[in-house]
Every structure is written in structure tokens, then in C-alpha cells.
Amino acid sequence: MRLVTYERAGVVAPGALLPGGDVLDLAEVLDDGGAPARDHDLTALLAAGALPRARALVEAAEAALAAGVAAGAGSVGAVHPIAEVRLLAPVRPGKLLCIGYNYRGHEADGQVADPEFPDVFVKTANTVVGPQDAVVVPRASGNVDYEAEVGIVVGSRCHEVDEAEALDHVAGYTIVNDVSARDWQGRTSQWALGKSFDTFAPLGPALVTTDEVGDPHALEVTLRHNGRLTVSSSTARMVFSMAFLVSYLSQVMTLEPGDVIATGTPQKLPEALAAPAPMRPGDVVEITVSRLGTLRTAVVAPSHPDPSGAARAGRPR
Known part of the structure; x- marks a missing residue:
């Protein structure tokens, strides 16, 4: 996976770069039972031990896109054109x-x-x-x-x-x-x-x-x-x-x-x-x-x- 932290419309979230270059939103892997966590970066995803769940989402999105499912469709999750987001530092290291x-x-x-x-x-x-x-x-x-x-x-x-x-x-x-x-x-x-x-x-x-x-x-x-x-x-x-x-x-x-x-x-x-x-x-x-x-x-x-x-x-x- 190629994981990123991105900003869109003033909100920071973890994401993954898909083969076509668009960004798959991964905020839902930080869902605590309510709405997906927002204003969290990739560091929060790592700290939560959520890489396996992120991988499952990325693999599902790649399979759906390969099958011709439109970006942004429910089965794919939120997918943003790379031109509409700002890539931040992937992580904000404590050290x-x-x-x-x-x-x-x-x-x-x-x-x-x-x-x-x-x-x-x-x-x-x-x-x-x-x-x-x-x-x-x-x-x-x-x-x-x-x-x-x-x-x-x-x-x-x-x-x-x-x-x-x-x-x-x-x-x-x-x-x-x-x-x-x-x-x-x-x-x-x-x-x-x-x-x-x-x-x-x-x-x-x-x-x-x-x-x-x-x-x-x-x-x-x-x-x-x-x-x-x-x-x-x-x-x-x-x-x-x-x-x-x-x-x-x-x-x-x-x-x-x-x-x-x-x-x-x-x-x-x-x-x-x-x-x-x-x-x-x-x-x-x-x-x-x-x-x-x-x-x-x-x-x-x-x-x-x-x-x-x-x-x-x-x-x-």
C-alpha cells in the first residue's frame, strides 16, 4: 500500500493512493462506533493498529475499480481525485x-x-x-x-x-x-x-x-x-x-x-x-x-x- 495523510476542504485524514492516482479515504478505519474520525492523520492510524483494516479497504477498492465500479460508489468508499487534495507529510513523527x-x-x-x-x-x-x-x-x-x-x-x-x-x-x-x-x-x-x-x-x-x-x-x-x-x-x-x-x-x-x-x-x-x-x-x-x-x-x-x-x-x- 501507498499510504498518505491528506487535507481536503479543511479536513485532515489518512488515505491510500490507488493505482490510478486518486486517493481513497481511510478515515473509517478509525471509526470508534460512531462517525469516522476526522482530523486524524496516518500516525493515528498506525497508533490504533489499524493497518490490517486499512489493507482490507484498499484491496476492496482496487478490486471494485478494476471491475469498473465508479469512484465514490458505496462499495468503493470515498475516492478523491488527487488534484482535489493536498498531500501532507505522511506522518508527524514524535521523533x-x-x-x-x-x-x-x-x-x-x-x-x-x-x-x-x-x-x-x-x-x-x-x-x-x-x-x-x-x-x-x-x-x-x-x-x-x-x-x-x-x-x-x-x-x-x-x-x-x-x-x-x-x-x-x-x-x-x-x-x-x-x-x-x-x-x-x-x-x-x-x-x-x-x-x-x-x-x-x-x-x-x-x-x-x-x-x-x-x-x-x-x-x-x-x-x-x-x-x-x-x-x-x-x-x-x-x-x-x-x-x-x-x-x-x-x-x-x-x-x-x-x-x-x-x-x-x-x-x-x-x-x-x-x-x-x-x-x-x-x-x-x-x-x-x-x-x-x-x-x-x-x-x-x-x-x-x-x-x-x-x-x-x-x-x-
């Missing part, structure tokens, strides 16, 4: 945990051997935006960069889970652009400020469930900056596996439904490293991961005025 230097060929300065342990940092909640939102380049930074990452989406609570069982707690995967202000990142040994400007974590376009993804270590990862290919690699080059990362982090903290683990970025291609090009207003960054889709993000200038009359970085809805 957005990130891994540095997790691809061979993308090592810390002077390091050539695989690290013994993952390099873990966090991005704060204000960074998360959806696949139709823009990244705002703040005036405070002159070196804003992109990173193409596969995000693990936790599906069920786990703590101190064994590596062999870790992926049982994963709902699926999404794409993360770990936007980074390199100048702020380099100011201290802690990366949090450089990673946590508003809008610095586009997610999406969907959560693709584990059964549809298959082997998460056989995914091609590419990034194009204004059409120029700057990243091209495979998750097969990861140092620490998806299962290891879930297990390792769960030794420290309880992982909750909707939490996201951004699994690191591959190194840029040599020609991109030789001619660095920070993100500027007007740019477009497209991250494509096989079986997950493409996360396309526009880059914009700050828009909100401050008391001095200059524009202050604002966050798009």
Missing part, C-alpha cells in the same frame, strides 16, 4: 532520528573504515513538511544543502527489540530530504541547529508498506538539483542495516508509531562535489527512490516580514 555517514564512500573527514556505531542526531518537529510544501532558505544561512534519504517509519511501539524482530515493528518507508545549513552545522560538535531550521525535513510523498517495498537494501537512490544528477547510489551500500538501526535505537528509547529514522545520505557524485551548489530560491530538488517514488521540493525565499521590514523565514502550510 525524527537521523543517521550520519551510513553509506560507504560517505565517510567523516579522514575516516576510511566503517564506523563501529551509528552517528545519531535529531531534527526537531518544526522541520517536518509535506511533499507539496517548499523549503524556505533562511537569511541566517548562506550554505543550505540537500540530502537524499530513505526514512524508516515505525509502525508499532518497540523497546529493546532484537535485530531479528526489528523490522516487524516497521510499517514502511518514505523519502526524507535532510536539508542542512552547513555553516550552522559546522559551528559546534552538535548538529541540531544546522539541521533544524523550519521546513528542513520534507517527507513523502507516501508511506510505502514493507510488503510493497520488499528488500529495503535493494533500493536505488538518486537526486537531481535543478535537473542535474548529483546523487546516485543504492541502499545496498549502507553500513548499518535498517533492522540494526531500529534495534540499536530501541535500546535507548521506546520507538512509537509514526517515528521516523532517516537512514543517511549517499555521497554526492564527484562532479557535484567538485562544483558545490547550495540551494537557492527558485531551485527544485527531486529525490527518487525505487519503489518509493519521487519527492519533489521547491525552494523559496523567506516571506514573513519582521519588525525591521526585512523578510523573516516563514513556514508554508
Whole structure:
């Protein structure tokens, strides 16, 4: 399944992308015996353990549509044309945990051997935006960069889970652009400020469930900056596996439904490293991961005025 959170007519709900591209409403899986729950996102669906019911609805809708039943018919459920909805971040993670230097060929300065342990940092909640939102380049930074990452989406609570069982707690995967202000990142040994400007974590376009993804270590990862290919690699080059990362982090903290683990970025291609090009207003960054889709993000200038009359970085809805 390709699961989303969407907004339509001011109401937020979980949904599923159907083969034709329309969105099947999944609010009824959160029905508590009354009307379907509204203003709940995909995180609420995961927390309720409602993935099996969602799957049943999606399979029924796909079968009905294949048989020629009109979209929106009672047997199909509410189906909305993709043009009539706004896709939000698939989940609103309580924790957005990130891994540095997790691809061979993308090592810390002077390091050539695989690290013994993952390099873990966090991005704060204000960074998360959806696949139709823009990244705002703040005036405070002159070196804003992109990173193409596969995000693990936790599906069920786990703590101190064994590596062999870790992926049982994963709902699926999404794409993360770990936007980074390199100048702020380099100011201290802690990366949090450089990673946590508003809008610095586009997610999406969907959560693709584990059964549809298959082997998460056989995914091609590419990034194009204004059409120029700057990243091209495979998750097969990861140092620490998806299962290891879930297990390792769960030794420290309880992982909750909707939490996201951004699994690191591959190194840029040599020609991109030789001619660095920070993100500027007007740019477009497209991250494509096989079986997950493409996360396309526009880059914009700050828009909100401050008391001095200059524009202050604002966050798009």
C-alpha cells in the first residue's frame, strides 16, 4: 500500500493512493462506533493498529475499480481525485532520528573504515513538511544543502527489540530530504541547529508498506538539483542495516508509531562535489527512490516580514 495523510476542504485524514492516482479515504478505519474520525492523520492510524483494516479497504477498492465500479460508489468508499487534495507529510513523527555517514564512500573527514556505531542526531518537529510544501532558505544561512534519504517509519511501539524482530515493528518507508545549513552545522560538535531550521525535513510523498517495498537494501537512490544528477547510489551500500538501526535505537528509547529514522545520505557524485551548489530560491530538488517514488521540493525565499521590514523565514502550510 501507498499510504498518505491528506487535507481536503479543511479536513485532515489518512488515505491510500490507488493505482490510478486518486486517493481513497481511510478515515473509517478509525471509526470508534460512531462517525469516522476526522482530523486524524496516518500516525493515528498506525497508533490504533489499524493497518490490517486499512489493507482490507484498499484491496476492496482496487478490486471494485478494476471491475469498473465508479469512484465514490458505496462499495468503493470515498475516492478523491488527487488534484482535489493536498498531500501532507505522511506522518508527524514524535521523533525524527537521523543517521550520519551510513553509506560507504560517505565517510567523516579522514575516516576510511566503517564506523563501529551509528552517528545519531535529531531534527526537531518544526522541520517536518509535506511533499507539496517548499523549503524556505533562511537569511541566517548562506550554505543550505540537500540530502537524499530513505526514512524508516515505525509502525508499532518497540523497546529493546532484537535485530531479528526489528523490522516487524516497521510499517514502511518514505523519502526524507535532510536539508542542512552547513555553516550552522559546522559551528559546534552538535548538529541540531544546522539541521533544524523550519521546513528542513520534507517527507513523502507516501508511506510505502514493507510488503510493497520488499528488500529495503535493494533500493536505488538518486537526486537531481535543478535537473542535474548529483546523487546516485543504492541502499545496498549502507553500513548499518535498517533492522540494526531500529534495534540499536530501541535500546535507548521506546520507538512509537509514526517515528521516523532517516537512514543517511549517499555521497554526492564527484562532479557535484567538485562544483558545490547550495540551494537557492527558485531551485527544485527531486529525490527518487525505487519503489518509493519521487519527492519533489521547491525552494523559496523567506516571506514573513519582521519588525525591521526585512523578510523573516516563514513556514508554508
